[in-house]
Amino acid sequence: MRAGRLVSLLLLLQDRGHLTARQLADELQVSVRTVYRDVEQLAAAGVPLYGEAGHAGGYRLVDGYRTRLTGLTADEAQAVFLAGLPGPAAELGLGEVLAAAQLKLRAALPVQMRTHAARIQERFLLDAPTWYGSTDPTPYLTAVANAVWERRVLAVRYRRWKEPTDVDRRLEPYGLVLKAGRWYLVAAADPGRSVRTFRVDQILDLTVLDEVFEPAEGFDLAAHWRGYLADFHARLHTGEAEIRLTRRGVERAAAHLGDAVAHALAAAGGPDPDGWTRARVPIESVEHAHAEFLRLGTDVDVLGPPELRDRIAETVRTLAVRYL
Template identity: 45%
Template sequence: MRASRLLSILLTLQAKGRVTARTLADEFEVSERTIYRDIDSLSEAGIPVYSERGSDGGYRLLDGYRTRLNGLSAEEADALFLTGLPGPAADLGLGAVMAGAKNKLLTALPEGLRRGAEQMQNRFLLDTPAWFAQAEQPEHLQEVAKAVWEQRFIDIRYRAWKAEKRRRVAPLGIVLKSGSWYLVGAVEGNPRTYRISRILEFSLTDARFERPADFDLAAYWHESTRRLEAELHPNRATLRLSPWGRKMFEAFLPPYVCAHAEFGDKPDETGWTTVSLPVGSIRQTCVDLLRFGAEAEVLSPPDLRAAMAEIAGGLGEIYGGETSGREGSLSRDVDAPASPPDLKSD
């Protein structure tokens, strides 16, 4: 919010020439003391803002100074337009704001850079949802975004995997991951992650909180997801893959598993390859490996191999004769996998 106000003050000074602190304070609905601090910040950033005393005094820019963005390189100007996400911005209630900002930026760019920026928008597209999945549009997304921006506590009723819970949360940030929206918020000072679509009830309080000065949203998110992926895959399994199975390895298994897989030096005389990979629960691993059909064989651990054999036998019974209504072996009471969307929510 302050960065936006600083830019607006700069554009106001450029457009009007000389403006008093009182006028700026009224226009931006802040105190004169805040304007004084903003002017000091602009000066510290190298903007030539001058103060003139007297009845006709006020603040003005050095004669001839213009806030044109001609200090950008062509690559920098192009890259700026890769950051625009019209779909998510609209979900947050900022669609019109983003469109206006892009138009202002295009207008401010020199002609040569403007053409490159327009080409960037027409040639590159970021589509955040996964294949065959629809992006979420949670009911309370815009209210959560307002709470994050205004640093106000929220009271929520949240549907976790095991039970519904009520929490008072200090909202610190919002993350869009594979088409799903997540709230990172502190509960009693400890950061937690909540999938916004699972917020059943939402209340924005009047109580405000101080955002931790050392909290880095990107750093928290990367560390928590890395830790979660490791916790979900605490064991390792060894497989044999046919040539086709090896070809489909990255398509069938999660990115974390593929990134930490270790393949044998070379295929054997039949073309099959040995691979060691991280795995989680028996149930979830069986679900993942069934995609390979007969193109993969589990060598170890023994309990995973036995589970796959049991499932294969059950499938043989189901498809080898008449429909029997037999309950599949995957419905047995095996430890269910943890769910990535909850991350460290409580």
């Protein structure tokens, strides 16, 4: 534990350049007295660090000193190599950079950790897209990524789902998110600079402007995305349907109609003596539920709402006329 803390202290100074004893104590979650003892031990071991007195004082390493220690545990080294997704890195134009970085990291690791890292790459592969989802081309992804990095304003022609479908937007690109194999741009959009989400593959044309911007104060990409997903799921299901399902229908619905339906079916209890399970399940809309329930064929009996039941009945009558 102490050896790991000493390495962490050394790497913090190497990374930050200058830290006070209090800052080091906060980072390492120890007391200031413990930091003093650790610094003395590092100095005794020959590490060229020195302290500066006064209000703005603290500790720093002698200029030019670098350690080859990575400070990684075996599990951390494995996680680093597992987290490097070659597909998305290549899409961002960083494929060669990622490979070079992993090579350098592997060379700096002790032999045992190097072996663990090699096993990770041999035995595990992360493939982000879903099975049945096709990855749409994203010709402007690299340009968008560069604009995010450089805080440059974008002028884009964007295709959305509602009319008018093709619109012009001025965007201040805050960050990129990869979700289920698809890239999303989180950006402040005119008018009003409200932070919104755009699919990168729906950008029809793009110009990087000379104008630079500063993100809204306190903006956190990860926190924003969590809030966006929570709001998305809250708006996703706007209604409810009452249905009966055969045993096979319960299995198919739980597997193919989403987590919300699966949870509703799990809470519905077991089947009745005839083998049917009755449940109230969330739906996005009558139109969407109509298509989803038809996938279950005779394994589902839609009891309500009346509009949904009538629409399915009309579809069944049309199919009967067509095929009989």
